[in-house]
Amino acid sequence: MFQPVSNQVDFPAQERSVLEFWTRTNAFENLRALRKDAPQRWSFVDGPITANNPMGVHHAWGRTYKDLWCRYHAMKGAELRWQQGFDCQGLWVEVNVEKELGFTTKRDIENFGMANFIALCKQRVLNSAAQQTEQSVRLGYWMDWNNPAELRMLAKKIVENPNEIIELERGGEKVRGTVEQLVGKLGMPELGGSYFTFSDENNYMIWSFLKRCHERGWIYRGTDSIPWCGRCGTGISQHEIDTEGYKDRDDPAITIRFRIRSQAADPAVDWKSPEAQAAFDATPARFILAWTTTPWTLPANVMLAIGPKLRYAIVRQSHAASATRDGESAIYFLGAGVLKMLRGDYEVLGEIDGAQMVGWTYEGLFDELPAWIDANKRWADKHGFDAERIFEHCVIPWDEVGEAEGTGVVHIAPGCGPEDHKLGKEIGSPMVAPLGEDGHYLSGFGDLVGRHAHEVPDAVEAMLKQKGFFYRRETYRHRYAHCWRCSTPLVYRLVDEWYISMDELRHDMMRVTETINWVPSFGKERELDWLHNMHDWMISKKRYWGLALPIWEYPDGTFEVIGSHEELRTRAVEGWQEFEGHTPHRPWIDGVKIKHPVTGQIGVRVTDVGNPWLDAGIVGFSTMRFRADRAYWEKWFPGQFMTESFPGQFRNWFYAMIAMSTVLADVRPADTILGFATLVDEKGEPMHKSKGNSIEFNEAADKAGADAMRWAYARQEYDDNLRFGYNYLGECRRNLLIPLWNVYSFFVTYAVADGWQPGADAAILTPLDAWILARLQQTVNETDRALDAYQSRPAALAIERFVDDLSTWYVRRSRARFWGSEMTADKQAAYQTLHNVLTILCRTLAPFTPFIAEVMWQNITAGRTLQDAATESVHHQLFPESRALTAAEEALLRETEIARRVVNLGHSVRSQSKVKVRQPLAGARIVADAAARAVILAQRDILCDELNIKDITFAERAEELxxxxxxxxxxxxxxxxxxxxxxxxxxxxxxxxxxxxxxxxxxxxxxxxxxxxxxxxxxxxxxxRPGLVVAGEAGIVVALDTELTEELISEGLAREAVRRINDARKAASFDVSDRIETYYHATPRLATAIQLYENYVKNETLSVILQSGVPENASTSVDEFDGEGFTIVLIRIH
RNA sequence: GGGCGAUUAGCUCAGUUGGUUAGAGCAUCCCUCUGAUAAGGGGAAGGUCUCAAGUUCGAGUCUUGAAUCGCCCA
Structure with missing residues (x-):
């Protein structure tokens, strides 16, 4: 027997009961056991969520897809690994720990103690993982989750006493070790649960990868000018400056006049006139104008670049743009197309080709600074020149120079920018690197020493003015790279970093990328584009918490890459004892030294940590036992599926996964990669806590429920940004959950009343029954096909259409079949059909909306509530099977469509002629072709009932209508x-x-x-025909006979009376089956109608007595309609 | 600066090889049905298809240019 169901339901509360049910019945573990060693397997490779903060609604988007396809494939009978992971190492964790501690510089960390700091990083990860675990469970995400309480216990102890020996119980076995050691084993086979990228295996597997790269000669140390965050004290790799890294910023843009020292003896100049040439000759103060938005780079200026193909104007200004020597006449060279840069009046004397200016020399801006003198010494030393020799600042050609902004002349500081650095290397010029790790000036820069790069524009301006080099200053708004973690504006620094060369790997990766099924398909082009353009992969960071790069350097500058814990143990000559028993992190690993087998030199580990994408990219190997159990790895790798949000991932996780699987196995990481866009608010704005428009996951789950959220994600187009909010969630609830629940509650209510049970004799189905079953099969087919192709939206929309058909056609048309107290064959058929439909629909919906599917399934298949101790779950079932529709089913679908069109047209006609449906009409006349006529005849009863008409006739001559x-x-x-x-x-x-x-x-x-x-x-x-009240569409025209006879009016009134009485019943909270006595006063016409249709009214209202005359003192309900007055008193019979 | 994409109703978006009256959902308003419904149905209103030029018998659709907005890369 079914459990009674209310038609009012609190979905979020119900979901919490489902979660308890799953826990109590071990539903997830039972599913694992059921599919263990199944012939098919389906391997999902999870992109780790950063365990640094609570989970957001944007995470829930991807996690819904992950769960959707895991559940779907489990329902297709496959065995799964059910392992998801947490990304644990890297700057983002450090930044948050620093914030909590109030630290602002790296020195703060070193004073605090690196070991203490690392422990806090681990603690933060474990606590975040515990919270994200709880939130994911709330979403209905089935995975092999850790117990959050255990994670919190480890988080507590890893700071209090990481060396305490503890035991964790797993399936009756005890795993023993120090807190630190056990934390390092999380996710590994002995402990199970989620993987953590800070695990020992994850770190050592990366060592193995890096060694492989080194063996191929791809690892190198490079000096380059790279984007640098002064706050974090680390380089920011090209991969990390994604769109979020760029922000608008107002910077001072300074135009500088560089005093020409020597120019070509006889340049080819197009003089405007002989007078112009004379004026030039008479003016000894000659300058080249250059422009920069980064004044802090000016003390590092070495050269000026001009466009060799551009034309340059020679202008004279007699009053001074220069703030220092007012009244002096000066000659300026600048791009002929950018004369608007000049301030004040000017006279163009001539023009010259850029190529003519190459090799001219100019007076350095700050040649007296020790930094420049030192740079020259190093330069002379490197080239074997006389130590006194000085590099002459000169004009060089560069094709990239344009006239879009600035003066057509680019100031080149090879220590302050990547292009500048490249040019400096080509020319072999000195390099001046002005900034330290913290983004402040190093010594040798006079008054600027110790000041931050972005603080000095005023000081630089003053210095330039004092020397007569200043021309003008303005404010310039541009997009500028900021640190993606702490939002500090970046600078460029000349530093040593470690790289993986992409020269050879690039093409292998592109080949592998081609073999992946990208959804949406443009993903492939994006990834190839990135691979095509990307520079060498910078893998080092000068930080603390992260992968310890396994690179040991010798005093002579050579280095080695160590590939495993074991290898390091055999090679260690110092520091091993202190390190042993610790996870491979700083500071413990830093003390281990090795000896060069030939030279005998002692090697020391570079202190850098690794790029976090190494951590996330290796998981296809580290979590799948690549080193320990190759058969297991081969079973599960490559995966069938991985998915993440598109932005950023082409160069981050997708990229790292492809790189590592290409290097280690020359194979793709997964057959299909699904990418999706960005989650924004309902207005399309990015969600930010500071803007107040963000929605917390917990709040959304509490208010709207996880099923509604999941539906919102599932029906979303991957390429479009998801406009997430409560209006949209409400829409999802109204489109799916509420109609579905109503159908379910309708079914259960009547089945309980009738004592109907599944499994009775097969009944003879009506065409309506056959139709909804055909629609269901069609929906199953569409859903199955779409999910198989990793297309959730077409699947979700197919289900929405079905639920709508089920609710607004099948159930609405079938209601009367469930009324009455006898169990007729027709009623039996209706029960059987609806039960069948709901059961299969639950199994179809289970991967999408696991909560509501479970609740309904428990009740309709076994009459259980969530409080019963069931062992079965809908999620243990198999997904309904697809099959081709029969010809008869196809025909039925077409025919019903025609019938429903006729109904719509009929309603439309009634509406136009203002005759409400409750008023019966004599008939409809229809124009239709022969095929449609046959259908209409077959469905005549339904159509008459639906349109409340007595008969349907066909117009003999279409021209009538x-x-x-x-x-x-x-x-x-x-x-x-x-x-x-x-x-x-x-x-x-x-x-x-x-x-x-x-x-x-x-x-x-x-x-x-x-x-x-x-x-x-x-x-x-x-x-x-104009003038007739008819409606037509697609070859069918419907007209209604709107003439009312006295008889029809009476019937309409009787029907109206029934409705009023039933409304009053409802208002009085009578039960559906309560018998009543009905007393009334009615105006004469209505009274006549009621008497005429007495039996009808009695039946419809369950009135045992229907009598004119209202008892004294009874509470009455008074009504007026169609010009009639109606007063009633209802008395329930007990 | 280069590449790709977009611009259609108040909002979010469809719109097939160019074809006759440009659609849907949401929101608004009116009407209506209903003893499963928090629903459903009918209707109204809402459009210079970003702009300009061109090709064509015919352009939301093709071409060129402009503007604005995304995304990717420099």
């Missing part, structure tokens, strides 16, 4: 007639449409203006 419009078939005639078309069109319009229609229907050609048109070149459209 319609007129014809004849049109040329432009698609066919356009090409044939070309310019003659307008003439033919007009000619055709002038003919009698009825005549043309008749000819065309007879298949005869029509001649218009001397041109013959075949019958199939003319389109005949039937449309309602």
């Amino acid at each position: 319609v007129s014809y419009k004849v049109l040329p078939d432009l698609k066919k005639l356009g090409k044939k007639l070309g310019q003659d078309l307008p003439r033919v069109r007009n000619g055709l319009a002038a003919l009698d449409p009825a005549f043309v229609a008749a000819e065309v229907q007879a298949g005869r050609a029509i001649t218009v203006d001397g041109i013959a048109l075949a019958a199939d070149e003319i389109i005949v459209q039937a449309q309602p």
Whole structure:
């Protein structure tokens, strides 16, 4: 027997009961056991969520997909690994721990103690993982989760006493070790649960990967000018500056005049006039104008670059742009296309090709600074020059120089920018690197020493003014790279970092990328584009918490890469004892030293930590036992599926996964990669806590429920940003959950009342039953096909359409079949059909909305509530099987569509003629072709009932209802007639449409203006005759006989009375089956109608007595409608 | 600066090889059905298809240019 169901339901509360049910019944573990060693396996490779903060609603998007396909494939009978992971190492964790401690610089960390700091990083990860675990469970995400309480216990102890020996119990076995050691084993086979990228195996597996790269000669140390965050004290790799890294910023833009020291002896100048040339010759103060938005780089200026193909203007300004020597006349060189940069009046004396200026020399801005003198010494030393020799600042050609902004002259500081650095290397110029790790000036820069790069524009300006080099200053708004973790504006620094060379790997990775099924398909092009353009992969960071790069350097500058814990143990000559028993992290690993086997030199580990994408990219190997159990790895790798949000991941996780699987196995990481866009608020704005428009996951789950959220994600188009909010969630609830629940509650309510049980004799199904079953099969087919192709939206929309059909056609049309107290064969068929539909629908919906599917399934299959100790779950079932529809099913689907169209048209006519449906009408006249007529006849009863009419007739002559419009078939005639078309069109319009229609229907050609048109070149459209109240669509026209007889009016009134009485019953909270006594006062016409239809009214209202005259003192309900007055008193019979 | 994409109703988006009267959902308003419904149904209103030029008998659709907005890469 089914458990009674209310039609009002608190979905979030119900979901919490489902979660308890799953826990209590071990539903997830039972599923694992059921599918263990199944012949099929389906391997999902999880992209780790950063365990640093609570989970957000944007995470829930991807996690819904992950769970959707895991559940789907489990329901297809496959075995799964069910392991998801946490990303644990890297700067983002450090930044948050620093914030909590109030630290602002790296020195703070070192004073605090690196070991203490690392422990806090681990603690933060473990606590975040515990919280994210709880939130994921709340979402209905089935995975092999850790117990959050255990994670919190480890988090507590890892700070209090990481060396305490503890035991963790796993399946009756005890795993013993120090807290630190056990934390390092999380996710590994002995402990199970989620993987953590800080695990020992994850770190050592990366060592193994890096060693492999080193063996191929790809690891190198490079000096480059790279984006640098002064706050974090680390380089930011190209991979990390994604769109979020760029922000608008106002910077001072300074135009500098560089005093020319020597120019070519006889440059080819196009003088405006001989006077102009004379004026030039008479003016000794000559400058080249350059422009920069980064004044802090000026003390590092070495050269100026001009565009060799550009033209440069020679102008004279007599009053001074220069703030220092007012009144002095000066000559300026600048791009001929950017004269607007000049301030004040000027006179153009001539023009010169950029190529002519190459090699000119100029006076350095700050040649007296010790930094420049030192840079020259190093330069001379490197090139074997005399130590006194000084590099002359000069003009060099560079094709990239343009005139879009600035003066057409670019100031080159090889220590302060990547392009500058490249040019400096090509020329072999000195390099001046002004900034330290913290983004402040190093010594040798006079007054600037110790000041931050972004603080010094005023000081630089003053220095330039004092020397007469300043021309002008303005404010310039541009997009500038900021640190993606702490939002500090970046600077460029010349540093040593470690790289993996992409020269050889690039093409292998592109080949592997080609073999992946990218969803949406443009993903492949994006990834290839990135691979095509990307520079060498910078893998080092000068930080603390992360992968210890396994690179040991010797005093002579050579280095080695160590590939495993074991290898390090055999090679260690110092520090091993202190390290042993610790996870491979700083500071413990830093003390281990090795000895060069040949030279005997002692090698020391570089202190850098690794790029966190190494951590996330290796998980296809580290978590799948690549080193320990190759058979297991081969079983599960490559995976079938991985998914993440697109932005950033082409160069981050997707990239790292492809790189590592290419290097280690020359294979793709997964067959299919699904990417999706970004989650924004309902207005399309990015969600930010600071903006107040963000929605917390917990809040959304509490308010809207996880099923509604999951549905919102599932029905989303992958390429489009998801506009997430409560309106949209409400829409999801209204589109799916509420209609579904209503159907379910309707079914259960009546089945309980009737004592109906599944499994009774097979009943004879009506066409309506057969129709909904065919629709269901069609929906199963569509859903299965879409999910198989990793397309959630078409699947979700198919289900929405089905639920709508089920609710608004099948159940609505079947309601009367469930009424009455007898169990008729027809009722039996209706129960059986609806039960069947709901059972299969639960299994279809289970991967999408696991909560509601479980609740319904428990009740309708076994009459259980969530409090019962069931062992079965809908999630243990198999997904409904697809099969091709039979011809009869296809026909049924088409026919019902026609019938529903007739109903819509009928309602439309009633609405237009303002006759409400409750008023019966004599009949409808319909124009339809033979096929549609047959369908309408077959469904006559339903149509009459639905439209509240007595009969349906077909118009013998269509002209009774319609007129014809004849049109040329432009698609066919356009090409044939070309310019003659307008003439033919007009000619055709002038003919009698009825005549043309008749000819065309007879298949005869029509001649218009001397041109013959075949019958199939003319389109005949039937449309309602003007003046008639009819509605038409797709060849069917419906007219209603709206003439009311006294009899019809009476029937309408009786029906209205029934409705009023039933409303009153409802208002009085009577039960559906309560018998009543009904007393009334009615105006004469209504009273007559009630007497006329007495039995009908009694039946419909369950009135045992229906009597005119209202008892004294009874509480009455008074009504007025259609000009009639109606007063009633209802008394329930107990 | 280069590449890709977009611009259609108040909002979010469809719109097939160019074809006759440009659609849907949400929101608004009116009407209506209902003893499963928090639903459902009918209707109204809402459009210079970003702009300009071109090709064509015919352009939301094709071409060129402009503007604005995304995304990717420099």
